[in-house]
Amino acid sequence: MSTSVDEAIRTLLLLMPRLIGRAKRTPPPPELESFNLAPRHLSLLAYLLFEGALGVNELAARLEVAPATVSLMVGDLSRKGILARREDDADRRRTIVSIAPGHHAAIDGWLGRGASAWRTALEPLTPDQRRMFVDTLLTFERAVGGGEA
Template sequence: MSTSVDDAIRTLLLLMPRLVGRAKRTPVPPELSSFNLAPRHLSLLAYLLFEDELGVNELAARLEVAPATVSLMVGDLSRKGVLLRREDETDRRRTIVSIAPEHHASIDAWLGRGASAWRTALSPLTPEQRRMFLDTLLAYERAIGEPSDGPLPG
C-alpha cells in the first residue's frame, strides 16, 4: 500500500496531538505528587528507570544538557528522596545516580508504560527501519524548530 507524503502528513496531523494529549494526561502518581516534578525530570527519571543507574555525565550526555544542569536536578530530587546518589567505588570523582527503592515501583508504573509501548512499536522493525524512524523524528524536530521565512504577522 502506497501512502503519499500528503496522506502521511494528514495521518500525522491527527496522530501527533493525540499522542501528546495522552502523555500530558498521564497523571503523576499520588505518592510522587508532593515532589513537584517538572517535565524536565521525566526524561531523567525515564533514563534511570530504563538503565537502573547512570553517572551524572552519562545522564547529561543522554539528556543533551550540561552536567551542571543534571547535577542540580539530581541534587533537588535526591534531597526529596526520589533519587539516590553514591560515589563510584572505582572513580571517586564519578557520581552514580539511581531511583530510590521506595519510589521505583511508582515511577515504573507512571513512566514504564511509555518504554514498553516503544518496545512494542520498535521491536518488529529491522535495525535499519528503526534508524530511519528515529532519523525521521529527529528531522521533524529540527524542521519544526526552524524559524519561518519571516517575522510573524501581528
Template sequence: MSTGDDVDEGVRTMLLLMPRLVGAAKRIKPPPELAGFDLAPRHLSMLAYLLFDGPMGVTELAGRLEVAPATVSLMVGDLSRQGILERREDPGDRRRTIVGVTAEHLPAIQGWLGHSAGAWRTALEPLSPAERRTFVDTLLAYERALSGAGGG
C-alpha cells in the same frame, strides 16, 4: 516511487496524529506515590535513563540528555531533596558522583514510565530493525526541523 501527494498525505496524517499523541502522553499521570512531588517533563527523560540504564554519573547523564552537567546537577539536587534520587560516591573514583533512583520510589517510577515503554514496545516490535531505525530517525529529524524553525 513517492510522489508529493504521498508526502502531503503523510504530513496531514502526522499533523492530525501528533496532538492526540501529546494529549495521550499528558494524561499519563504520576502514580499516587509520586503525585506530591514536583516532577516536570525535564525530569522524565532523566528518570527514564536511570530506570532503563541504571545508576550513572552526572557527566554521562548530561551527555545523554544533551544538556550541561550543571543543569543535571541542579535537577539531581532537586530530586535528591525530594527523596526520589540518591547520590553516592563512585568507589572507583571518589571525585565522581553516581546517581540512581531510590529503592523506595523505583517501583512507582517503573510502573509510571513502564506504561509508555510498553506502548512503544507494542508499536515497534512488529517492525524490522531497519524500519525501527527509520522511524526513530524520522522522529529525530522532525524534532530537529521543528527546533530549527523556532517551534512554529
C-alpha cells in the same frame, strides 16, 4: 498501499496532538504527584530506569545538557527522596545517581507503560525500519526546533 507525503503529513498533524494530549493526561502515580515533576525530570528518570545507575556526566551527555544542569536536577530530586546519590568507589570525584529504592516501583509502573506501548509498535518492524522511524522523529524534532538538538 502507497501514502503520499501530503497524506502522511495530514495524518501526523492530526495524530501528534492526540499523542501529546494522552501523554500529558497520564498522571504520575499518587506517591509522586506532590513532587511536581517536569518533562525534563521524566527524561532523566527514564534513563535511570532503563539503564540503571549513571554518573552525572553520563546523564548530561545523554540528555544533551550541561553537567551543571543535571547536577541541579539531581540535587532537587535527591532532596525530595526520589533519587539516591553516592560517590563512585573507584573515583571519589564522580557522583553515581540512581532511583531511590522506595520510588523505583512507582516510576517503573509509570514510565514502563510508555515503554510497553513503544515495544508493541516497534517489535514488528525490522531493525532498519526501527532505525528509520527513530531517525525520522529526530529529524522532525530538529526541524521543529529550528535546528536545535
